[in-house]
Amino acid sequence: MRWHTLMTMTEHAAITFPDGFLWGAATAAYQIEGAAHDGGRGLSVWDTFSHTEGKVANRHTGDIACDHYHRVEQDVAMMAQLGLQSYRFSIAWSRVMPDGRGHVNAEGLAFYQRLVDLLLGHGITPCPTLFHWDLPQGLEEIGGFRNRDTVSWFGDYAALMVRELGDRVSMWSTFNEPWCYAYLGHAAGLHAPGLTDPRAAVTVAHHELLAHGLAVRAMRAERDGLQLGIVINPSNIRSEGAPAAPAAQIRLIDAIHNRWWFDGTLRGEYPADLLASYGALADAIQPGDMETIAQPLDWMGINYYFDILVRGVEAGEPTDRMGAYPTVAGVTEADERDEHTDMGWPITPEGFTELLLRLHDEYPNMPPIYITENGCAYDDPVVAGRCADPRRIEYLDLHLRALRNAMRRGVDVRGYYQWSLMDNFEWALGYDKRFGLVHVDFETLQRTPRDSALWYRDVITRNGLAAGSS
Numbered sequence: 001m002r003w004h005t006l007m008t009m010t011e012h013a014a015i016t017f018p019d020g021f022l023w024g025a026a027t028a029a030y031q032i033e034g035a036a037h038d039g040g041r042g043l044s045v046w047d048t049f050s051h052t053e054g055k056v057a058n059r060h061t062g063d064i065a066c067d068h069y070h071r072v073e074q075d076v077a078m079m080a081q082l083g084l085q086s087y088r089f090s091i092a093w094s095r096v097m098p099d100g101r102g103h104v105n106a107e108g109l110a111f112y113q114r115l116v117d118l119l120l121g122h123g124i125t126p127c128p129t130l131f132h133w134d135l136p137q138g139l140e141e142i143g144g145f146r147n148r149d150t151v152s153w154f155g156d157y158a159a160l161m162v163r164e165l166g167d168r169v170s171m172w173s174t175f176n177e178p179w180c181y182a183y184l185g186h187a188a189g190l191h192a193p194g195l196t197d198p199r200a201a202v203t204v205a206h207h208e209l210l211a212h213g214l215a216v217r218a219m220r221a222e223r224d225g226l227q228l229g230i231v232i233n234p235s236n237i238r239s240e241g242a243p244a245a246p247a248a249q250i251r252l253i254d255a256i257h258n259r260w261w262f263d264g265t266l267r268g269e270y271p272a273d274l275l276a277s278y279g280a281l282a283d284a285i286q287p288g289d290m291e292t293i294a295q296p297l298d299w300m301g302i303n304y305y306f307d308i309l310v311r312g313v314e315a316g317e318p319t320d321r322m323g324a325y326p327t328v329a330g331v332t333e334a335d336e337r338d339e340h341t342d343m344g345w346p347i348t349p350e351g352f353t354e355l356l357l358r359l360h361d362e363y364p365n366m367p368p369i370y371i372t373e374n375g376c377a378y379d380d381p382v383v384a385g386r387c388a389d390p391r392r393i394e395y396l397d398l399h400l401r402a403l404r405n406a407m408r409r410g411v412d413v414r415g416y417y418q419w420s421l422m423d424n425f426e427w428a429l430g431y432d433k434r435f436g437l438v439h440v441d442f443e444t445l446q447r448t449p450r451d452s453a454l455w456y457r458d459v460i461t462r463n464g465l466a467a468g469s470s
Contacts, residue, residue: 015404016464022125022415023460024086025079025437026373028132028176030062031424033092035069040105042098044134045144045185046427049192060430066422067445072115078438078447079421080122083457087124088372088417089115090132090176093157100136101153109164116168126169127417129231130158130215131208132176133191133427140193145181145204148284151211158215162222170227173301173372174215177233178208179257188323190428198326203284209264213292230265231301231372234258234359235308236351240334243312249331250310252277256325257308266363268294277327299414301372302359304399305343307351309334342377342433347395349402356406356413368414374399375419377426377433380450387439387450396452400465418456422447 030046050061068075079087093100095108112128119126131154139150158174175181184191187201195201216228237254239245255274263271268290275282310322311334321332337346352374359366375396380389396418407413423436431442437453440446459465 013401014465014467015401016462017404018407019463020414021463022086022370023456023463024084024088024125024127024415024417025082025421025456026088026417026419027068027421027424028090028129028134029092029095030065030132030134031420031426032066032068032422033095034063034065034067036061036063038069039095039107039111040098041092041108042094042100042105043137044092044094045137045140045192046134048137048140049194052194055192055194056428057430057432060425062425064445065425066440069111071445072111073118075422075447076115076118076122076124078449079119079124081457082437082449082453083460084124084421085460086127086171086415086417087119087421088127088129088173090129090134091161092134093131094134094136094138096160097136097157099138100150101139101156104160112161112165116165120168125171127171127173128161128165128169129173129176130154130161131174131181131211133181133185135181135193144193145207145211146186146200148207148210151207151214154211155214155218159218159222162219162226166219166223166226170225171229171299172219172226173229173231174212175208176231176301176372177303178205178212178230179233179261182208183256183324183326187326190324196323199281199283201326202278202281205260206282206284206289209261209293210289212265213295216295216297217292227298228295229297229299229301229367229370230261231303232258232261233303233305233373234262234355235304235306236348236355236358237308237310238351239311240309241311243314245310245312245331249328252328253308253310253322253325253331256328262359262363264290264293265297265300266294266365281326297367299368299370300366301370302356303373303419304352304355304371305374305376306345307348307355309337309346311335341391341395342379343429345376347376347398349398352399352402353406353409356403356411357409360406360409360411366412368412370414371403371416373417373419374403375435377435379432379434380439382439382441382448385448387448389450389452392437392450392452393455396456397465400459404464
């Protein structure tokens, strides 16, 4: 397979990243914080969803998660021991504004102020994300992001956080992977709030970007000198297996998954072919919206895990596996490759290079890029106090080499955040899928750095990969 070829060609080469390249790891609030009912926090859609029978594997919830809320000092000290230069985390909107609007919760703000101070005290650059899918339940009850008023409330929330933390935090992202929240949550029903309404999904996709643009304006109005971005999760869309997927349908998936977000933020327009396919599904777009969306950005976050592999539909085969892509027909997921992670995702580091080169070529106004997530799920247990995870090390090595290859060919990438710092609540899959550099025992909450964590510490120290490091 192609990824084995790439490994053979590069596994013995030492590579170095540019001076000042930023190395970090990432998490998200609902996935690690726990303390669901502590400190005045309001409920989010993920509290509701995870407590609904049949929505999350094994009836798992984020009520406790990694208990990061109560162990934040220990966790930040661990980050420092692992050599992290930056930490990307998300702010739980309902922890600081329990209903999503109006009342501000001082105790919730104090948690994030403490987190930022601890990070800075250890020389770690904080990079908060304002929205990582955990919409306050109070807003969901009045329409969530289907309700255009939520756009303004998100702007209020963004301005509040800059007022509270902007004197110490300069690097911010507005949204994480808005495609997931819109389509997995509102078309496929796999994520909170669990709807299967294509029109709602398209409306949310638009309102998320509108909220992003409004938030960028609001944040800049509060304070100069901020570095503002958004985090997108693009993928190459490939046909693999028989029958081949129709080219027109591949392009439509590409428009939904990729071009909507980049065309919207960088060009101030949506793909014409997608708008034609959506028709009345896209009736939430109003005059002037695209100008608000296309605010100048200081950086772009890219989350990359794998290429999306599809094939055509055989005669009589059900077609319900593409529910996250409204109006796409005649296409289904390709069969699982022999080489894959515990998520079932194919291992496609060559696609990482190709994707970055594509973005570089198609969007000349692309701001500097940070790889804000990249990682893999493997369940490697702790044995006699050690957690050996050679597959994760191999995966990360391959993808860092693929990243450096794109950079050598002109892509301006300024930093890399591994996903994730520690095992956590993996959304609808509960605690069974483990992405962490650090193993978490969810019975005792004991943290054990895996071999990959120590390997990554060495990568950061040398600002690159040693010969034979995979």
